[in-house]
Amino acid sequence: MNKEELLNLDRRHVWHPCTQEKDHESLPPIPIARGEGAHLIDMDGKRYIDGVSSWWVNLFGHNHPRLNRALQEQAGRVAHHIFAGFTHQPAVELASRLCALAPGDLNKVFFADNGSAAVEVALKMSFQFWQQSGYAEKVRFVSISEAYHGETVGALSVGGCDLYRDIYQPILLDTFQAQGPDCYRCPYGKHRDSCDAECFEHLERLVTERQGEIAAVIIEPLIQGAAGMRVYPPVYLRKLRQLCDACKVHYIADEIAVGFGRTGRMFANEHAGVVPDFLCLSKGITGGYMPLSVVLTRDAVYEAFYDDYSTLKAFLHSHSYTGNALACALAVEVLNIFEEEHILERLKPKMALLDRFAQKFEGMPEVGEFRRCGMVAAVEMVQDKQRKTPYPWQQRRGYGVYQKALQMGALLRPLGNVVYFMPPLTIDEATLEELLDIAFRSIVALRS
Numbered sequence: 001m002n003k004e005e006l007l008n009l010d011r012r013h014v015w016h017p018c019t020q021e022k023d024h025e026s027l028p029p030i031p032i033a034r035g036e037g038a039h040l041i042d043m044d045g046k047r048y049i050d051g052v053s054s055w056w057v058n059l060f061g062h063n064h065p066r067l068n069r070a071l072q073e074q075a076g077r078v079a080h081h082i083f084a085g086f087t088h089q090p091a092v093e094l095a096s097r098l099c100a101l102a103p104g105d106l107n108k109v110f111f112a113d114n115g116s117a118a119v120e121v122a123l124k125m126s127f128q129f130w131q132q133s134g135y136a137e138k139v140r141f142v143s144i145s146e147a148y149h150g151e152t153v154g155a156l157s158v159g160g161c162d163l164y165r166d167i168y169q170p171i172l173l174d175t176f177q178a179q180g181p182d183c184y185r186c187p188y189g190k191h192r193d194s195c196d197a198e199c200f201e202h203l204e205r206l207v208t209e210r211q212g213e214i215a216a217v218i219i220e221p222l223i224q225g226a227a228g229m230r231v232y233p234p235v236y237l238r239k240l241r242q243l244c245d246a247c248k249v250h251y252i253a254d255e256i257a258v259g260f261g262r263t264g265r266m267f268a269n270e271h272a273g274v275v276p277d278f279l280c281l282s283k284g285i286t287g288g289y290m291p292l293s294v295v296l297t298r299d300a301v302y303e304a305f306y307d308d309y310s311t312l313k314a315f316l317h318s319h320s321y322t323g324n325a326l327a328c329a330l331a332v333e334v335l336n337i338f339e340e341e342h343i344l345e346r347l348k349p350k351m352a353l354l355d356r357f358a359q360k361f362e363g364m365p366e367v368g369e370f371r372r373c374g375m376v377a378a379v380e381m382v383q384d385k386q387r388k389t390p391y392p393w394q395q396r397r398g399y400g401v402y403q404k405a406l407q408m409g410a411l412l413r414p415l416g417n418v419v420y421f422m423p424p425l426t427i428d429e430a431t432l433e434e435l436l437d438i439a440f441r442s443i444v445a446l447r448s
Contacts, residue, residue, distance in 0.1 A: 255269070
């Protein structure tokens with residue numbers, strides 16, 4: 001079909017995610033014809049730098065020859081089969097290699113098919129573990145303010161972004177929430193590079209006081225994504241691990257967005273030298289090719305479910321596409337690419353380039369802070385730089401930057417007043433510099 005036919009049918013039948021469809025009256029969806037490295041190419045041949053890795057999933061660029069080949073080869077064997085009572089090499093190899101790469105003693109892998117589902121799995125595993133371990137009163141979960149863990153009901157229940165949660169409040173789980181870190185507006189007057197995570201006192205007080213009824217604390221390590229790429233220091237995670245150990249509470253690490261090299265290391269928890277009880281992974285796991293997620297946990301958790309069938313202790317959770325062979329084969333090839341092409345070692349000059357732009361952005365009158373963790377960076381726009389006053393959300397400053405950047409050839413999908421960068425790890429330095437320059441010029445263009 002041609003472009004006009006495609007857009008007419010899209011308008012008639014498609015409901016896009018996280019979108020006010022009325023916006024498409026003035027800015028129709030862009031029909032993409034193909035991808036090439038760090039670029040998406042539309043039906044008119046216009047190229048866009050994919051500055052957000054297509055919602056944080058694309059690790060090595062679009063149309064990657066090695067991933068294409070891995071997908072094709074696995075499709076020639078078997079695309080999918082039931083995973084209950086059956087197994088296959090891609091899943092087994094992937095599980096084994098993830099356990100070898102993951103921090104500490106995470107030695108068991110449960111497969112699901114998306115990030116929200118992984119969070120649901122971890123919550124349910126933690127809950128059932130305590131029920132089967134003599135702690136039936138441990139039934140509630142703790143998250144921190146502005147957290148984002150997905151949009152299914154359980155995952156949304158441990159979220160903290162009111163935009164996603166408020167309307168569904170009557171159907172959500174009864175959870176606890178503690179004030180989390182906000183280093184840009186630190187109430188203690190500290191800087192994230194030299195503080196002792198004084199803000200941890202809020203979470204520490206809550207968990208200590210209510211430990212008898214808390215099953216787990218769930219957190220996005222180092223970067224709170226949907227909150228505006230809020231970056232906080234590793235010491236916060238070290239304190240969390242100590243607190244969970246002291247209070248007999250599980251630590252669930254939601255590394256769905258920040259795993260697989262995004263922070264400069266394979267997993268964010270490595271920066272803090274701690275091991276969670278549950279590690280949730282998804283997004284980049286297949287290089288942006290297919291839905292897949294996993295939850296890694298310890299043998300001690302697994303053993304609480306291992307018994308005769310008559311005890312009914314099994315973990316009765318499933319997805320039709322659990323352990324999908326195509327997705328697992330892609331994920332194995334992703335790990336091969338990391339290892340054979342030395343992806344993590346090659347990030348240093350790109351991270352340095354991001355840092356070089358910090359002063360340029362922070363010199364803008366409407367920019368309050370430039371922050372970075374690994375290959376993730378963010379520019380927060382403010383109405384009053386001295387007071388750090390945000391622009392009213394009704395002004396849609398970020399959406400304005402998005403529109404300007406599209407005209408200049410870049411995909412930047414800001415979070416409110418925050419313009420962020422999470423490009424493919426393999427983006428070359430020239431393209432990364434072009435992306436940053438487009439963002440700068442888009443902010444400037446919004447002044448008129």
